[in-house]
Amino acid sequence: MDHQSLLDWEREHRAMKRTEDGFWRCFKRWREENREDYLRTFSGKLYDEFITVDNRSITLQYSFNRDEAFVLCTVNLLYVEQPIGTYAIEFFLQGAVADDFLAFEDGLLQDRMLKIKHQLRTARIALREGMDVETASRIAELPLSCVHVLKEKYVR
The missing domain is CATH 3.10.450 (Nuclear Transport Factor 2; Chain: A,)
Incomplete structure (x- = not known):
């Protein structure tokens, strides 16, 4: 084939x-x-x-x-x-x-997951403190699309 x-x-x-x-x-x-x-x-x-x-x-x-x-x-x-x-x-x-x-x-999955969870937590805190999505994305070193989802679904 x-x-x-x-x-x-x-x-x-x-x-x-x-x-x-x-x-x-x-x-x-x-x-x-x-x-x-x-x-x-x-x-x-x-x-x-x-x-x-x-x-x-x-x-x-x-x-x-x-x-x-x-x-x-x-x-x-x-x-x-x-x-x-x-x-x-x-x-x-x-x-x-x-x-x-x-x-x-x-072998690196645990380290990778801890880093990602820290980044997500940082972005959530930044958003709760009133920062805009772009700033939270830069601070947390996360893709902008992820921070938008966090803001829409998980930050009150």
């Missing part, structure tokens, strides 16, 4: 969209069913509004152990524009889901 055939297969089966949707279902289920693991992994809870899913790759793979080919679609997971993990779905060539994988293993 050449790259164009792979891209045509992806469009026909909407594999990347299904992978993104699959991430959200898997993440929400994990968060509900394994609350302690979720809180430990991220040093507390996350704001869903700051999680973004970024297409990473689509590959055709053949496993001699399984004696079949499959397509693997992988997305990067970002929180406040910082990498936090990956999610992937294996598709059979007919388009059915074979398996999925959610991974947050990263």
Whole structure:
């Protein structure tokens, strides 16, 4: 299968969209069913509004152990524009889901999460003190879009 055939297969089966949707279902289920693991992994809870899913790759793979080919679609997971993990779905060539994988293993994840939480807290405090969104964004070193969300949803 050449790259164009792979891209045509992806469009026909909407594999990347299904992978993104699959991430959200898997993440929400994990968060509900394994609350302690979720809180430990991220040093507390996350704001869903700051999680973004970024297409990473689509590959055709053949496993001699399984004696079949499959397509693997992988997305990067970002929180406040910082990498936090990956999610992937294996598709059979007919388009059915074979398996999925959610991974947050990263040696720097805890440090990254602490920094992001500090930045969010700094922005919330700045907004509560009456600073405008642009100033709060600069002080907290956060994207302007994130500070807008904080102001609209979380600062009273």
